[in-house]
Amino acid sequence: MKFKSAYLQGVYDTVSARNPGEPEFLQAVGEVLESFEPVVERRGDLVDAGIIDRIVEPERMITFRVSWVDDAGKVRVNRGFRVQFNSAIGPYKGGLRLHPTVNASVIKFLGFEQTFKNSLTGLPMGGAKGGSDFDPKGKSDGEIMRFCQSFMTELYRHIGPNTDVPAGDIGVGAREIGYLYGQYKRICNEFAGVLTGKGLSYGGSLARTEATGYGLCYFVEEMLDAVRQDSFAGKTVVISGSGNVAIYAAQKAAQLGAKVVAMSDSDGYVYDPAGINLDVVREIKEGRRGRIREYADAVPAAVYTQGCRGIWSIKCDIALPCATQNELDGDAAQTLIDNGVQVVAEGANMPSTPQAVEKFLAAGVLFGPAKAANAGGVAVSGLEMCQNSMRYSWTFEEVDAKLKGIMVGIFHNAYNASKEFGSEGNLVMGANIAGFLKVADAMKWQGVAY
Numbered sequence: 001m002k003f004k005s006a007y008l009q010g011v012y013d014t015v016s017a018r019n020p021g022e023p024e025f026l027q028a029v030g031e032v033l034e035s036f037e038p039v040v041e042r043r044g045d046l047v048d049a050g051i052i053d054r055i056v057e058p059e060r061m062i063t064f065r066v067s068w069v070d071d072a073g074k075v076r077v078n079r080g081f082r083v084q085f086n087s088a089i090g091p092y093k094g095g096l097r098l099h100p101t102v103n104a105s106v107i108k109f110l111g112f113e114q115t116f117k118n119s120l121t122g123l124p125m126g127g128a129k130g131g132s133d134f135d136p137k138g139k140s141d142g143e144i145m146r147f148c149q150s151f152m153t154e155l156y157r158h159i160g161p162n163t164d165v166p167a168g169d170i171g172v173g174a175r176e177i178g179y180l181y182g183q184y185k186r187i188c189n190e191f192a193g194v195l196t197g198k199g200l201s202y203g204g205s206l207a208r209t210e211a212t213g214y215g216l217c218y219f220v221e222e223m224l225d226a227v228r229q230d231s232f233a234g235k236t237v238v239i240s241g242s243g244n245v246a247i248y249a250a251q252k253a254a255q256l257g258a259k260v261v262a263m264s265d266s267d268g269y270v271y272d273p274a275g276i277n278l279d280v281v282r283e284i285k286e287g288r289r290g291r292i293r294e295y296a297d298a299v300p301a302a303v304y305t306q307g308c309r310g311i312w313s314i315k316c317d318i319a320l321p322c323a324t325q326n327e328l329d330g331d332a333a334q335t336l337i338d339n340g341v342q343v344v345a346e347g348a349n350m351p352s353t354p355q356a357v358e359k360f361l362a363a364g365v366l367f368g369p370a371k372a373a374n375a376g377g378v379a380v381s382g383l384e385m386c387q388n389s390m391r392y393s394w395t396f397e398e399v400d401a402k403l404k405g406i407m408v409g410i411f412h413n414a415y416n417a418s419k420e421f422g423s424e425g426n427l428v429m430g431a432n433i434a435g436f437l438k439v440a441d442a443m444k445w446q447g448v449a450y
């Protein structure tokens, strides 16, 4: 990557040399550093304090063996990770991902992004991420439980309610959080708010399950209203994925008056011109962990297509990528633009490639980057931490209202930063700068130890 600023070029070259073979991490760092060109010009104090040199290097990276016994009695070994990226503004906070594609590069890209996202929420949370290359697909409940117990048997010594508070991500939902929490409590003999996404009967927050998808739609609604005096009402929406984020984005988009016509999983996508029946999707995905192709068996008017990337060829007003990183490339972006897409907002982390983002911005598409648009999940995780500290529970309506207020605030914070730093409406730049400045000032005041 090429930067105008020699200083930023030096930072990027050092990160590249120090992290060979980590393309996702370099992609995330490169994208953020690009946004910092105007910051470097105006904030020489942050350059002098070496803030950018420091912020691209994790405070701590933990890698560990996770051995467990499968149902056939065979010993299996996976690799576990926790990156504690930045603790300048609060305890480390970020999800755990269980997926065969997990490696150091993926975990570091996610932990790096999380630092800025958590800052944008306005809540006191540092950045972290973790997970394992364990594949939960096709595993029995017993196997999932034994894996989670083994994972926590190492992780427990690195986390704590005031140190690091993990949560869910791809492959980690209520079931996995329950097994992880049970093992933490068993080892530490302590009922502490050390994980978020917990079940409601043992310290979870109402609206956490819905938070990322709902928050994404609140962000889009505000963006449409503020920039185009428009709304979700009457819009056609395409959503990739059919997991936690996708399902609740689809639910809220429909509540706001839109029609969601397509959803997917890693095998393929369904197109239902009458509007996706979410009860059917939830029964397949949440009820029996099935595949999205089964939707077409239940709804004969729907069409299933093998291969998930084709979903972006469906004509829509609003596209919400909610599956995984780099799922929407430059060609897919061009197809969406040719088909008249007005809004793209990222429910997943880094789902659009840099080429796709460039095309959306050049075409004047309203683009909500992940750091800002999908921060609702971690925001409600922050609210779960608050409730745990108070030993108190807010109602669904209270949490939902706070979530909405946070998402509206994130949009304006990012928008105002984009304006202040000379690229009004470029929320990629705005979110990166707004998230960065708070962390940067905290790091500056705390001296050079971190």
Ligand code: NDP
Pocket: 168, 169, 170, 171, 172, 212, 241, 242, 243, 244, 245, 246, 264, 265, 266, 267, 308, 322, 323, 324, 325, 327, 347, 348, 349, 374, 375, 377, 378
């Ligand atoms: P889930 O595991 O609930 O769902 C993931 C969905 O994405 C599934 O439909 C899955 O299909 C699909 N998917 C996973 N990997 C791929 C792949 N390589 N190619 C295509 N599709 C894939 O995860 P979440 O909904 O929680 O997370 C989705 C995204 O949102 C991730 O990027 C995550 O980091 C991000 N995110 C999640 C938050 C949360 O609160 N859960 C908060 C902020 C961001 P299949 O079943 O076939 O694997």
